[in-house]
Amino acid sequence: MWGGHISEAARGTQNADTRDERAAAADPTARDASGDAQAARQVNAGASAHHEMSTTRRARSVLGIRPFRRLWAVTYLCSVADWLAMLGLTGLVTKYTDDYLLQNFAFVGVVLTQLLPGLLFAPLGGLLADRFDRRKVMICADLARFALLFSIPIVGSPIWLFVANFMAGSAAMMWIPSKDAAVPNLLRRPDQVETANQLGLFMTYGLAVVSGAGLYSVLTGVQTTLGISPDAFGEFGIANAVVFINALLYLASAILIATRIPELSLRNVHPVPESTAASRDAAASDDEAAEDQVGFIAMVRQSFSYIRRTKLVRGLLIGMMGAFAAGGAVIGAAKPYSSSLGGGDASFGLLFVAVFVGAATGLAMVPKLARRLPHDRLFGVGIVLAGMALIVVALSPHLAVSLVAAAAVGACAGAGFLTGVTIIGSQIDDAMRGRINAIYQSLLKIIIFGSTAMVPVLIGLVQPHKVTVWGNELIIDGTRPVLLGGGLLAALVGVIAYRQMDSRRTEPILADLRNIMRRRPRRMNGLLIALEGTAATDTGTQAGRLADALRTGERDVVLATDPALDDERLQGIVSGASLSSARAQALAAAAVRADIVERDIRPALDSGAIVVMERFVDSPLAHLAAVAGLDSSELEGLADWATARLRPDLAVLLDTDPAAGDAEGGANGTSAGPQHWRVQQLLTEMASADPQHYVVVDADGSPDEVAGRIHTAVQCALAGKVPGLSKRGRPKTDRDSGAPADDTAGPRDGETEDTGPRDGDTREAGERATQGTAP
Template sequence: MPDPRTSTIGRARQVLALRPFRRLWMVTGFCSSADWLSLLALAALAGLLASSETGANAAFSSVLFANLLPGLLFAPIGGLLADRFNRRVIMVVADLVRAGLLLSIVLVGSYWWIFAGTFLVQAATIMWIPSKDAALPNLLRRPAQMESATQLGLVMTYGVAVLVGGGLFTLITGAGTTLGVPPEVLDAVGLTKIAVVLAALLYLTSAMIIATALPELSQRPAQAVPEHDDPANTAGTQTAAAGGPNAVRMLRDSAAYIRGTPLVRGLLVGMMGAFAAGGAIVGTAQTYALSLLGGQAAFGLLLLSIFAGLVVGLVGVSRLARRLSHERVFGIAIVSAGIGLVPVAFSPHLAFSMLAVALVGACAGMAFLTGTTIIGSRVEDAMRGRINALYQSMLKVVAGCSVAVAPLLVTLVRPRTLTLWDTTMIIDGTRPVILGGGILAAVVGVIAYRQMSTPRQVAPEAVTGADSPDPTRTP
């Protein structure tokens, strides 16, 4: 029987035993469920209120774009606020703003205000996330718990909350048919508005819990930051301690910090390559599935495979991280994901593609979790909000651009039908794009690891309660 102190479940229980973290985890569940519920409900409401078939068809993609756009525009601002002001106050205000905007969408009932309101809701979300991520390490007893805390957060955000948000949307919008409510009493628009109101109430619940039960979110480390070889490493902390640098100064300090900190620079370079490769896969996934002659069902199976692999990577990375340093795990994960795309590009059969895609998903999950853990446990508090915001915005910018460009690259290759070992497949532009994405990820993974392996790194002592690096780990 595994030692509960070293098993994944045992470490998760230790983290959940911390009352401040447990409450923040619950708040994350409320807000993430509201995010997914509002996305589905607002897209459905836009489709119902559209005055034309074109507007109805574009409803979901337009709401999704309105969700993503604030991340491209305002993520650095969220990081600046998280490093400069009281994080607890920022989170409460953001939750209240999100709740008020959703209620205004219900009251106004305008097709165009749905998109404008969605944009503003996500702008508030961009202010909320960096504050939550930057405050998280201060709720833990030691940096070693950061990995388990991040795992629990991702499971809640992309697992439990998805099921809760999707389940609530299905129950509410299907209540008319299930309960036999006449359309003249409560039609589809009315039921969808109820779903939006429920999402607003979840945000209000989050604001109440943060305001009344989570004073720890306002805490900041009190000790001074130790000296580094490069003065750029402490630029952000020194200016913050000096009493309030302006936004331009903080942005300049952030750039100097990244240039002078190989650990963070390598992390961002590595994730940039990984996001670019991942965006290329997403942008070509549907066309690639059709090239396997499996129809839309093949597309669904490939998506399930990559998400299944993602879960395996998120859960399994802990065992690997106990034997190797986080820097090495991060580099191995990105290089392995790139190499895993090579068989995807050459695969002639759906079953083989599903296995290869699951492997890529597992490596991506390992890389994302390890990168988030490094930021939380190795970047000092005064700079953590900005680095987290940059990390999140880079995901959206690089992956979004890659998703947009990949389909254009696919059109440059003329499709051909090939029969190999009695198996017929279509060779089109998706395969060279996927192959190129894999090579890019592998090369960038090597570059990132070389950057992160240099001796000049962010000292773990810079974080509150940081322990010395585990001597049993392979450097």
């Protein structure tokens, strides 16, 4: 552990080597998996601004996962094929007829026949994703799209072109839910879902659009560029070649999925923690009927039952329905609204750019915002702010104001959309994820399609009026009340979604919003209590007892780490690197402490929990200064860097007679002598220098007596300052637990025992930091 045990780490080298050899023999991939997990741990929420992993590093971390990287490449192929199909089929259908009206309908017809299956068959795709092997579903869908598109040039009929395009769109509705539901199972940790979704959106609506349009331009311009005679390929030669290439991209996708990504068949790799409402309701659904034993009708019934019982999902869908309706109002009213500003087509283009630039900004900002605001709160806040910005757009008297407000609408809507997709991927049980994702995508298409179609009708019911605002003539037409209504609807639905989804009802939302606006994030309502003492003091046992006593209150309580297991980690580092000098060992100990802070402590504090930690900083500093003879100021600088200047809200110093440590050290054959006296003196000086954050407790006596004193001291020090702290109760004693005095209480019902990191364990260690359960 960071401090207090460097000498023990050196003595434990041989045991650590033996343990590592056994672990490597049992699992040859454990070392690589563990290293990958440790390399990416800084993605965890709660890091300070200068500790946050950059977007590039997070993307590289996710793309370093081979199955996901291959799926990302497959998604690129299919997305390029989708955009190429839209352009290529439009070009082909215009060559099938000379009728001017039909040629003008070509693009609209292609787009509608691609979108219509999403209105009809998206829920069916979710059922297939949850019922059958997702990899096989994706392979069959790609092969179907290949066959359908390959047949279009062969048949040569405009009617078959639209029919085949419709059927290919239906196959896409089978492919997308399976892909989206499989993504979380390819990642190492649930917190990577957000970055994976960002990469997917960037691929689908960024890189693939440019690639598809560029490929179409190259293929259609080859004759002109190379000076080839138009008769060389025939009337339909180039157009047919574009569609054939389009079909081959789907075939390549099917081959890659079948041969290179077997991991798509995995299920429930990252189970949703049982403490979440979504997980409990999923378990209830499983109790109703096993999915492999029910038919499609029963699965549909089960899905709606799950939505009805789960506030998280219900709030998510309600919020997105309002957001999508407002989005449809913006799409349908954009052109006439730009005319009301007096800017014509130029203002329409600027508004279009502003919305999409804002959306891109919102998508990029979500990971940083999520470090300061939980996803369930971020979703509701994003929808509400999007509605309020849309109200500003409706009331705007000038183009400049409209551009800023439109960009804000795009940013909030983009953040809300990505947050919703992330919630589905990380907080919805794998058994229900495909159906919820399909419903989410289906609602997007249905509501946007319906609201976009209704908006022109509503606009036409209001006669335009001219008014003068600040010397500028402004046209008040039907677009203003439509946008105003859309903004009010989005804000209202966002509030409803927030109240449905919020998991931190006791914590004020204004504090979280103020934290977002700060340049350096402030800790979110958490509380860090440190137990400090000499090496002879059993701070580990007392930390566990204090955590058990505090769990009688309303706040979640987290015992940050198991000291013995962290000592083993330090021993492994020291022995593996053959570190012998005190400075080198201090750096290794600081690395272990920095990992604990990033992995366990900060995420727990950001979730509003009370974190109890033994020998956090001051005890290690005193020990290293006294035992290793290192400079105190240098050690303080190292501690500040390792913990990002995180300090306890309350430090409890266990004041014990160092003579007892001398006797214990002599009995165990370890050196003690004046070192314990020096450590105790340094700790006492630290407590005297900071009386506002320190309480000193007499640690002489039985463990039960000491635990009672600690609990009383903590209650007195924090009385009236910390809401939700236990007001009654006492630490669990040996008589209560029936365990020896040096054993901490075991996990309660609904808790997960904190066993510390294990070799080869690639699960998110931060999940263990939320093990405390509020009664």
